[in-house]
Amino acid sequence: MTVKLDYVEAMQRGGGRPAHRAPHSPSPWRWLCRLRLLPAALMVLGVVWPMACSRQPAASADDDFETRIEHLTDSLMTRPARTDSLLAAFQQELTDSAHWWQAQVFRATARLFRGDTTGALNDYHRVARWTEAHPTAARTAGVLHNHLGVYHLLGGRTAEATTEFEQSYHLLNRPPKSAALLATAINLSDLYMQQGRLPEATALMGQSLVLCDSLGLQRHRAGIEIVLGQIYMDLQDFGRADYFFSRARTHLQPHNRQDHYILLAAEGNCSFFRGRYEEALRKFSEALPYAATAPGSLWSVVIHANLGEVYLTLGRLDEARRELNLCRAAVDSGVPLSELQHFYVKSLTTALELEESGDTSYAYSLTPIDLGGTATSLRYYMLHYDRLRSYAARHHHYERAYHFEQLAHRYGDSLRSLSARHRTAQLARDYRRDTTILRQQVDLAAYRSRVARQNFIIVICLLAFFGVCIVGLVGWYFYSRHQQCRHREQVDRMNELRMSIVRNRMSPHYVFNVLGTFLPKVQRFPEIDVPLELLLDVLRGNLLFSGKMAVPLGEEVALVRKFMQLYNLCHGCHPQVDWQVDDEARAYAVYIPAMALQLTVENALKHAFPRPGEGDTITVCIAMHHDDLHMTITDNGKGYDPGAGSTTPRDTGTGLRLLTRTLDIFNRYNDRKAAFSIHNMPAPLHGTRVSFVIPSGYRYETAAGGDKMSLSVEPK
Numbered sequence: 001m002t003v004k005l006d007y008v009e010a011m012q013r014g015g016g017r018p019a020h021r022a023p024h025s026p027s028p029w030r031w032l033c034r035l036r037l038l039p040a041a042l043m044v045l046g047v048v049w050p051m052a053c054s055r056q057p058a059a060s061a062d063d064d065f066e067t068r069i070e071h072l073t074d075s076l077m078t079r080p081a082r083t084d085s086l087l088a089a090f091q092q093e094l095t096d097s098a099h100w101w102q103a104q105v106f107r108a109t110a111r112l113f114r115g116d117t118t119g120a121l122n123d124y125h126r127v128a129r130w131t132e133a134h135p136t137a138a139r140t141a142g143v144l145h146n147h148l149g150v151y152h153l154l155g156g157r158t159a160e161a162t163t164e165f166e167q168s169y170h171l172l173n174r175p176p177k178s179a180a181l182l183a184t185a186i187n188l189s190d191l192y193m194q195q196g197r198l199p200e201a202t203a204l205m206g207q208s209l210v211l212c213d214s215l216g217l218q219r220h221r222a223g224i225e226i227v228l229g230q231i232y233m234d235l236q237d238f239g240r241a242d243y244f245f246s247r248a249r250t251h252l253q254p255h256n257r258q259d260h261y262i263l264l265a266a267e268g269n270c271s272f273f274r275g276r277y278e279e280a281l282r283k284f285s286e287a288l289p290y291a292a293t294a295p296g297s298l299w300s301v302v303i304h305a306n307l308g309e310v311y312l313t314l315g316r317l318d319e320a321r322r323e324l325n326l327c328r329a330a331v332d333s334g335v336p337l338s339e340l341q342h343f344y345v346k347s348l349t350t351a352l353e354l355e356e357s358g359d360t361s362y363a364y365s366l367t368p369i370d371l372g373g374t375a376t377s378l379r380y381y382m383l384h385y386d387r388l389r390s391y392a393a394r395h396h397h398y399e400r401a402y403h404f405e406q407l408a409h410r411y412g413d414s415l416r417s418l419s420a421r422h423r424t425a426q427l428a429r430d431y432r433r434d435t436t437i438l439r440q441q442v443d444l445a446a447y448r449s450r451v452a453r454q455n456f457i458i459v460i461c462l463l464a465f466f467g468v469c470i471v472g473l474v475g476w477y478f479y480s481r482h483q484q485c486r487h488r489e490q491v492d493r494m495n496e497l498r499m500s501i502v503r504n505r506m507s508p509h510y511v512f513n514v515l516g517t518f519l520p521k522v523q524r525f526p527e528i529d530v531p532l533e534l535l536l537d538v539l540r541g542n543l544l545f546s547g548k549m550a551v552p553l554g555e556e557v558a559l560v561r562k563f564m565q566l567y568n569l570c571h572g573c574h575p576q577v578d579w580q581v582d583d584e585a586r587a588y589a590v591y592i593p594a595m596a597l598q599l600t601v602e603n604a605l606k607h608a609f610p611r612p613g614e615g616d617t618i619t620v621c622i623a624m625h626h627d628d629l630h631m632t633i634t635d636n637g638k639g640y641d642p643g644a645g646s647t648t649p650r651d652t653g654t655g656l657r658l659l660t661r662t663l664d665i666f667n668r669y670n671d672r673k674a675a676f677s678i679h680n681m682p683a684p685l686h687g688t689r690v691s692f693v694i695p696s697g698y699r700y701e702t703a704a705g706g707d708k709m710s711l712s713v714e715p716k
Contacts (some may be wrong), residue, residue: 025309
């Protein structure tokens with residue numbers, strides 16, 4: 001509820017011991033300022049997600065409304081006219097219809113506290129019609145029923161108030177829970193306590209404490225703990241009552257005069273019931289200034305009646321007369337009292353008259369009113385007859401004293417029986433709660449066991465996964481080693497083929513031995529010395545290059561030039577070789593596949609010109625384009641016919657196939673591939689063109705550990 005129950009509780013509780021809790025009214029939407037809507041994401045964006053701590057625009061609007069309405073309704077009872085005007089101004093700023101009608105509920109209650117019952121009822125009915133037309137506005141309807149419960153309590157209609165509070169509780173007790181539910185639970189539990197339904201009141205108060213913690217509304221803990229203390233006080237469990245009163249004192253808000261008053265009055269009642277009259281007198285005296293802040297309210301009637309009873313018990317009749325006169329004056333000013341409260345005030349007044357004048361005619365005829373067997377009414381009746389018994393015994397009216405003692409004992413026994421029943425119900429509720437907790441613990445243990453098994457399975461799966469990964473890595477390692485060995489075998493086979501080609505053409509060692517024997521003898525013949533020197537250089541180059549994967553471009557060009565000089569000396573000056581090597585290619589340390597240029601030129605000499613003649617030309621063009629090496633060997637011979645001739649190592653195609661396989665092997669270990677092509681010249685031209693493209697950064701290396709060279713763009 002959002003309305004304080006200052007009047008409400010005291011009216012139902014009676015003058016002597018009615019100083020019950022009236023917690024500071026909570027605002028029905030306070031919970032929204034702490035609610036964080038989690039956009040489904042965190043969980044689940046990372047959870048995700050900063051939006052887990054963000055608010056939706058609607059939540060911000062509710063948050064602002066919550067704060068404003070709380071500030072405006074803090075003075076709802078003490079200054080209802082001013083609060084009504086502030087609420088009217090606040091309504092002008094609202095754009096949300098639900099907020100506007102909730103503010104209207106508070107305005108209706110402000111009118112109720114101003115005495116305008118008709119205007120309050122009209123406003124309540126307007127809001128009720130709006131909520132009926134908007135079934136989704138459950139919170140507004142719940143707040144309305146809570147305020148209507150207060151309205152009925154102020155009119156003494158306890159049954160109707162109970163119905164309204166229960167309806168409000170039903171509407172608000174659904175997710176997401178709010179401070180409005182907390183207020184309704186407090187009001188309903190207080191009403192249950194007044195009706196003697198202490199176990200139900202205790203259960204609601206326990207739920208209110210949990211709700212207080214979950215919503216972060218610690219400012220309301222004091223009021224809840226005061227009510228719990230009063231419940232245990234009615235059950236005559238004063239130890240538990242003291243515990244809750246001490247807890248409430250630690251949670252009191254300094255500015256909340258209402259809770260200060262109720263706590264002091266409750267502690268005074270508890271001390272009085274235990275026979276600690278001086279302590280009770282001190283507590284009631286401390287509460288008196290707080291009651292003075294609400295003149296004309298039930299607070300004054302309650303506190304003066306309590307003080308009068310303590311003075312009467314202590315035999316201080318003058319002080320008792322003063323306090324009871326002040327109590328009667330407050331009642332005569334129009335403060336409404338219930339029948340039980342009227343009986344209690346009359347009981348104190350007649351007891352004082354007995355002590356002062358001894359007039360027993362009315363005192364002995366004052367009988368209890370049948371208002372139900374609540375703890376409060378039973379205690380009032382027991383105290384009433386105990387006072388009459390004490391007076392009759394002092395004045396030797398033993399027959400009446402015995403009669404009053406029997407009545408006091410009967411009501412005392414009823415009170416003790418009621419307390420015992422309530423304690424039994426409380427124990428049963430505690431047992432059910434403990435059983436529920438035990439069952440939850442068993443379920444939790446079973447859940448933990450399942451989680452442990454799941455964790456074990458997960459660990460086994462992870463170990464199996466890592467085992468498979470390790471086996472896979474080992475397998476990959478041995479497979480890689482196998483591939484490297486295979487590649488090494490391919491390279492060795494390729495080198496063997498290279499050597500085979502050289503050996504099939506001539507036996508270099510034999511030639512070297514022969515030439516080494518005869519060269520000194522022919523040096524005196526210049527026409528023989530030059531060819532022999534060229535032959536030795538060509539043989540030496542072929543022998544050296546055949547064991548390498550790649551050679552510098554300059555060395556390959558120099559070897560081919562010597563080969564052509566030797567060829568021209570033996571076969572004449574045809575065909576001619578036209579060398580076109582640009583300066584950029586000469587300036588860089590460029591590597592090419594070993595014997596690539598020689599094999600291509602030699603292949604052209606052997607197959608392009610069966611009968612060399614004048615005009616036969618081989619053009620060798622070497623240039624750098626965008627850091628890539630381009631080599632082109634072009635002849636104007638008969639053209640390329642791969643299907644003609646035999647397939648012996650000395651015939652067409654063997655060297656070119658070897659060169660193609662070599663480049664394929666190197667391309668496996670390079671992102672940018674080398675290109676090799678051979679095709680006939682388009683008509684009307686004739687001849688063959690062989691092209692090489694070696695990309696920048698091309699590496700002549702393999703996993704088996706071959707030559708580690710690359711096409712470099714660094715100048716020499």
